[in-house]
Amino acid sequence: MASNASEERRPLIGLTTYLEPSRHGDWDVVSALLPAAYVDGVRAAGGRPVLLPPSGPQGPGWSDAEVSDLDALVLTGGGDVDPARYGQAPLASTGSPNPARDHHEISLVRSALRLGLPVLGICRGAQLLNVALGGTLHQHLPDVLDGRRHQASTATFARTQVRTEPGSRVRELLGAEVAVHCYHHQAVDRLAEDLRVAARAADGTVEAVEAADPAAGFLLGVQWHPEQDAADRRLFAAVVAAAREASAAVSR
Structure with missing residues (x-):
């Protein structure tokens, strides 16, 4: 017996x-890049990853019509968001801005929210999500904390213990504490x-945010x-599951 096509469809997850x-x-060219670990995470969770590159700084942002082809959006990691986006001058410790990436990703966030698509932000993606919605960033944590415990050394991930907030979606997904x-x-x-804040590190650093309104x-x-x-x-399984549910609701 043939299986149901709708059950076989893997949600389309934009990265x-x-x-x-x-x-x-032989070629030395500009390329649209993303570490394969993001693609692997989406595929392992049952999603179909699709890469979303920015165009030039003056190019149009993503339209609702383009974004509506997706079932969910993942905002990946990378360089610092331009402080001008949240009304600040850059510090000497802040990385060089990438206006094209900021512009296109903010347009993606806003389209996704208008369309009701699930959104997962990772590292820079979480920061960009806060900025896109009107928040600000600490430009350099060592200026407000003692030490560099969140970025111990160049190109080396630090292991951090995170405490999730009671009643948050993050606690529902990961439990009260998780090493990340x-x-x-x-x-x-x-x-x-x-x-709203959904998790913090022991030093008080915000480690996760989520929609303040659970109905959002x-x-x-x-x-x-x-x-x-x-x-x-x-987390990848959660955004894929949310994408599947949102797609099914639209179909109904």
């Missing part, structure tokens, strides 16, 4: 990427009105890197 110079054989892979020198400062659907940002833990796909 943000960035444009960087790269070498491929962190690599960040920035974090949420002033929280956007439509978000799946809207979650984590400061850590779940794609680095192949043994724990719970």
Whole structure:
């Protein structure tokens, strides 16, 4: 007996990427890049990953019509969000801005929210989610904390113990405490009105945010890197499950 086609369909999960110079054989060109761990995480959780590159700085953002082809959006990690986006001048410790990426990812967030798509932000993605909704960032955590415990050394993930907030979606998914892979020198400062804190590190750093209104659907940002833990796909499974439910609701 043939199986039901709708049961076999894997949700289409958009993953943000960035444009960087790269070498491929004889070619030295600008490419749309993303670490494969993100793709692997989505596929292992039952989703179909699709890469979403930005265009030039002056290019149009993503439209609702384009984003509506997706079932969910994952905002991936990367460089610092331009402080001008939240009304601040850059510090010497803040990375060089990438206006094209900021512009396109903020347009993606806003379209996804208008369309009711599930959204998962990872590291930079959580920060961008807060900025897109009107919040601000600590530009350099060592300026407000003692030490660099969230970014111990170059290109090395720190293991951080995170405590989730009672009643949060993150606690429902991961339990009261979870050890995570962190690599960040920035974090949420002033929280956007439509978000609430869902987890913190022991030093008080905001490690996860989610929709303040539970009825708003799946809207979650984590400061850590779940794609680095192949043994724990719970966050990827959660966004894929939310995408499947949202797609089924639209079909009904």
